[in-house]
Amino acid sequence: MNRGLLYLIGAILYVLFPRDLVPDFLAGWGWLDDAVVIYFLWRYYRRQRLLKEASTRSDQTGQTADDRQSCTADANPYKVLEIEPGASKEEIKAAYRRLAAQYHPDKVQHLGREIRELAETRFKEIQQAYDFLMK
Structure with a gap:
């Protein structure tokens, strides 16, 4: 299975799981750990997209x-x-x-x-x- 897909599934399960590091019923503070997980997931996918674009650019140079x-x-x-x-x-x-x-x-x-x-x-x-x- 694709590593990115596993990260996505894990992040979604963490965000939706009722037992977080900080309970979600604490408005604001409870969502902080979820926001951190979402940030790292976004950062991972952004890096993958940039690497893919860089490889596409290098392939288009004709080398x-x-x-x-x-x-x-x-x-x-x-x-x-x-x-x-x-x-x-x-x-x-x-x-x-x-x-x-x-x-x-x-x-x-x-x-x-x-x-x-x-x-x-x-x-x-x-x-x-x-x-x-x-x-």
Whole structure:
């Protein structure tokens, strides 16, 4: 079964279940835990949608697998993502998310043009290494 569908079912059951962490009959406070669950569910689906759009955009660029491989041929994708060769898909995703959060150009926008350009270059390397390993 799809992981997203399980999250959705779990969130709906939690929100509708009469025994919450904070009872729902306490107006306002009782709905706070339900709002937190709904927020995290919304955040999960938003991230999935953004990842899907990003993969659709990269597919529309017309790059073939050979082109992607030649982009990362000079750099070892495992070294770029700072993981061991033969890492599992979960480890690759975790490394990608950690490095993407650190080097995303929007995160360093306030630090100046040069640092922003370096972060953008590094982020592109991280993205290419991730795409190469996940294909």
